[in-house]
Amino acid sequence: MSLAIASIAVLGTAALIYWYRNRDKPIKYLLRELRYTLDMQGAGVGGLIDDWVNIRRNKIVLPDAKKKIAVITGGARGIGTEVIRGLLKANMVVIMGIRKPEQATKLKDTMENSENLHAFELDLQSLKSVKQFADNVLIRYPEIHILVNNAGIMFGDFQLTEDGIETQLAVNHLGHFYLTHLLLPALKKGGAIEESARVVNVTSCAHYPGTIYYEDINMKTYYDTTAAYAQSKLAQLMTARYVNKLLSDEGYRVKCYAVHPGIVNTDLFEKSMFKKLFPWAMKMFFKTPEKGAISILHTCFDKDLENKGGMYISNCIEGISNRFSKNVEYQKRLFELSCDMVKIDSQNYGKGM
Numbered sequence: 001m002s003l004a005i006a007s008i009a010v011l012g013t014a015a016l017i018y019w020y021r022n023r024d025k026p027i028k029y030l031l032r033e034l035r036y037t038l039d040m041q042g043a044g045v046g047g048l049i050d051d052w053v054n055i056r057r058n059k060i061v062l063p064d065a066k067k068k069i070a071v072i073t074g075g076a077r078g079i080g081t082e083v084i085r086g087l088l089k090a091n092m093v094v095i096m097g098i099r100k101p102e103q104a105t106k107l108k109d110t111m112e113n114s115e116n117l118h119a120f121e122l123d124l125q126s127l128k129s130v131k132q133f134a135d136n137v138l139i140r141y142p143e144i145h146i147l148v149n150n151a152g153i154m155f156g157d158f159q160l161t162e163d164g165i166e167t168q169l170a171v172n173h174l175g176h177f178y179l180t181h182l183l184l185p186a187l188k189k190g191g192a193i194e195e196s197a198r199v200v201n202v203t204s205c206a207h208y209p210g211t212i213y214y215e216d217i218n219m220k221t222y223y224d225t226t227a228a229y230a231q232s233k234l235a236q237l238m239t240a241r242y243v244n245k246l247l248s249d250e251g252y253r254v255k256c257y258a259v260h261p262g263i264v265n266t267d268l269f270e271k272s273m274f275k276k277l278f279p280w281a282m283k284m285f286f287k288t289p290e291k292g293a294i295s296i297l298h299t300c301f302d303k304d305l306e307n308k309g310g311m312y313i314s315n316c317i318e319g320i321s322n323r324f325s326k327n328v329e330y331q332k333r334l335f336e337l338s339c340d341m342v343k344i345d346s347q348n349y350g351k352g353m
């Protein structure tokens with residue numbers, strides 16, 4: 001009883017302090033923030049339970065990919081590094097898109113088959129940089145077999161990129177949306193009847209509480225960083241589904257998937273309250289980056305996924321995704337809006353125009 005009273009007192013005090021510090025903000029936005037914070041904790045706990053229940057599924061036997069070509073964004077640290085290690089072990093030629101290509105040299109010292117690792121500069125906060133990276137890749141690799149849209153950021157203050165796009169949306173969704181458009185002609189060449197080329201969007205269970213703010217996608221009216229992360233991860237999932245459908249309707253041998261790597265102990269949590277409050281819990285309860293990479297590698301290689309394009313994968317099986325993400329009308333609306341934002345004609349998406 002006394003514990004319950006003490007908990008209510010602590011929560012009540014915390015709520016009062018929170019309200020006092022944000023008393024200038026309209027109450028409807030404060031309530032929305034509170035809902036997102038709670039829902040995000042729920043998604044995180046759900047993700048942790050999913051990881052524990054399905055821990056045994058995180059196993060992979062890597063194939064011999066016979067020097068096929070993989071492109072990955074990010075990877076100088078975090079889960080991406082371990083995905084690259086796996087791709088190289090599987091005898092792939094790997095092209096990294098990273099902000100500081102010199103970091104690839106350090107990485108090579110720790111990797112098997114490192115002569116097959118190449119890096120070009122890519123800053124997903126800049127559409128110009130995305131175009132430059134795609135040009136660098138396409139001139140050397142006209143056929144691509146796997147694209148892993150891995151790089152990501154989480155949380156932080158409201159900021160717009162040089163293209164006027166909210167940063168989490170720019171890095172997590174729009175930069176990758178544009179890169180996929182630019183590389184699709186090479187992916188179409190890489191896809192074969194017996195083995196389609198694959199686009200793997202690394203999304204998150206954090207998409208679950210998300211929605212798309214179509215009327216204010218940059219969230220200029222009111223910025224909630226948690227809602228912005230959830231929106232960007234939902235957008236990656238919806239894009240995987242919609243672009244997969246477009247390509248399949250047009251008869252191309254390219255499949256798109258979305259994968260949640262698990263709750264993984266990486267620098268991604270640098271700006272989260274969780275890391276500040278419970279840094280020890282991350283080491284104890286979260287997956288290692290090596291384990292986090294397995295679902296992504298599974299999505300790159302598993303033959304049983306060949307006819308399951310558009311799937312959301314978590315712990316190497318179909319994961320639970322939110323209902324909004326499955327609505328084709330919503331997906332189409334996001335696709336059209338994203339095309340507008342990166343200034344391409346939606347009819348020409350992925351057609352090298």
Ligand SMILES: NC(=O)c1ccc[n+]([C@@H]2O[C@H](COP(=O)([O-])OP(=O)(O)OC[C@H]3O[C@@H](n4cnc5c(N)ncnc54)[C@H](OP(=O)(O)O)[C@@H]3O)[C@@H](O)[C@H]2O)c1
Nearest residue numbers: 074075078079099123124125151152204263264266267268
């Ligand atoms: N960790 C988790 O629990 C978790 C859960 C669900 C989903 N994910 C997703 O998994 C992916 C990888 O995350 P992580 O956990 O490995 O995070 P991380 O350790 O923080 O790594 C993030 C990677 O993204 C790159 N990156 C950030 N901004 C970039 C930009 N503007 N241009 C190019 N690259 C940029 C970083 O490169 P720099 O070194 O240059 O900064 C780094 O390689 C993300 O998409 C994340 O949302 C992670």
